[in-house]
Amino acid sequence: MQKEESNRIRVEIYGTEYQLRGNASTAHIRLVAGLVDDKMREIAFHNPRLDLNRLAVLAAVNIADEYMRLREEYEELLKILEQSEERKQGRLDL
């Protein structure tokens, strides 16, 4: 079983420092912070007059959009796998 250890790590997101903590690896936390930083820069590039609050909220909205789409695909994949397993089970029962 994985040991529940809390990592504290300093990251910079869009020029501001954040201290993040979690039981994920340092690499994972850095990856997550990088994703938010990238998204904020991308949105700011296309909307240079956007204030910081709205920029951060829109970054969250964009990431949430990708999350929801991926969740749908994940559930679809899970269904396919379950059906494939059921067919396999059916074959063995004969």
Place this chain on the structure above:
Amino acid sequence: MQKEESNRIRVEIYGTEYQLRGNASTAHIRLVAGLVDDKMREIAFHNPRLDLNRLAVLAAVNIADEYMRLREEYEELLKILEQSEERKQGRLDL
């Protein structure tokens, strides 16, 4: 094929109105906005003195964290499905 239509929809996230647009359904956009609103309220509840910028960035970080975890699970599932398909192919080739 799905028609590429751009939906414009007004949503409220943490008390501020946003006009979001995208080719997703209105229901999907509302769901996404709801996810961000929920996450901001959850973080604010546990950190009542957090300023709005940091709150929004931390909401984005939390959602990005869930996204990255889901992506790992998705890739894992895809691998299992591919292996299962390969085994099936192997059986047919014999």
